[in-house]
Amino acid sequence: MKQLLQHIARHIQLDSNEEAYFLSLIQEKTIRKKELLLQQGEVCKTENYLLSGCMRTFKLNERGEEQTVQFGIEDWWVGDLYSFLTQTPASYSIEALEDTVVAQITKENLDRLYQQVPKFDRFFRLILQNAFIAQQDRIHRSLSWSAEERYDDFSKKYPQLEQRVAQKHIASYLGITPVFLSMLRRKRVNG
Amino acid sequence: MKQLLQHIARHIQLDSNEEAYFLSLIQEKTIRKKELLLQQGEVCKTENYLLSGCMRTFKLNERGEEQTVQFGIEDWWVGDLYSFLTQTPASYSIEALEDTVVAQITKENLDRLYQQVPKFDRFFRLILQNAFIAQQDRIHRSLSWSAEERYDDFSKKYPQLEQRVAQKHIASYLGITPVFLSMLRRKRVNG
């Protein structure tokens, strides 16, 4: 949990009472590789901070294909925000790509936290600001770059991830087929 | 400005002192059709709430084409958030598609506002939550739907916008060429 407190300290200052209170609202959970933290159709009960491991958030489209909208590694938050906020069935599933440990907070506890320690409004505002900016750029790239450009960009930006996760998941994150990704890779090595 | 106060009241409760203080930090500005509220390369000095009119946020890509990442109409916030927060040159431009009136707040004033009325941390957290959710869905659609599906979805979701803005801007929002959008439209009427 030290990690999580440090993560928070990068954005807001808590005194030790506040830290203790915050920790009292958090639960740790382990998800084994290939298990789901959240299943599309269920209500997303918690927001989740990754202490270790790796996950992907994805959705089944009409044709039954999986589309990965986000990867998460250490230090990232994952969840289905809409489902969490409204407590309605989730549109996304979240799967562990490795054995993963998360710190969880439920909606009731988060609401209590906002009430007791309003600084957390600021904390999550800051987190969301960063996420918003990153997503806006991703939209731009999705719509105006070719598959090859998106793949090069991905490799440069997340070299660790390229090693850690299966190609089919990268393909689905980039919005292309695994077959086509394989062609791009061949092209890359053969020049 | 009544609109803006109502918009805020939908998310947080202000007393009349707070309202007055907030209003003292806001400026109104008119932008004529075809003028820029923000020019790529300049620093984004304000966040902007649309009181009336219509704008688009776009970026020039490497090939010199414009990619529209967002439209804004009454009741939306527009700006280049990264540039605004870091006070560095903007990656996006913002153009008025109609004569437009915005309510503006500068970074210094917003920082003061957060300090004096921490409820605004919550307000912008809530705004960002909604924006984040909408963007995540847009990423999913950009990557896993065909141009035709994206266009149909757009027409259904924003029928007003389809009337108000030029086709080339819709095309650039959808990530396709104006020529191809024109073909999709013909197909739609001819069955």
Next chain:
DNA sequence: CGAAAATTTGACATGACTCAACTGGAGTGG
């Protein structure tokens, strides 16, 4: 070791782009 899943490879199909020519409407100056 064997079975299942992931990746690669090749042939072919199609969605979306480019280019160029044409049409029509909006804005401008006389």
Next chain:
DNA sequence: CCACTCCAGTTGAGTCATGTCAAATTTTCG
């Protein structure tokens, strides 16, 4: 108020990027 220009939109022909399908190969894991 007309004539002109100019930009947005349309149309068609040809091309390229990416997808589909199916088979071969490699990797993973029980």
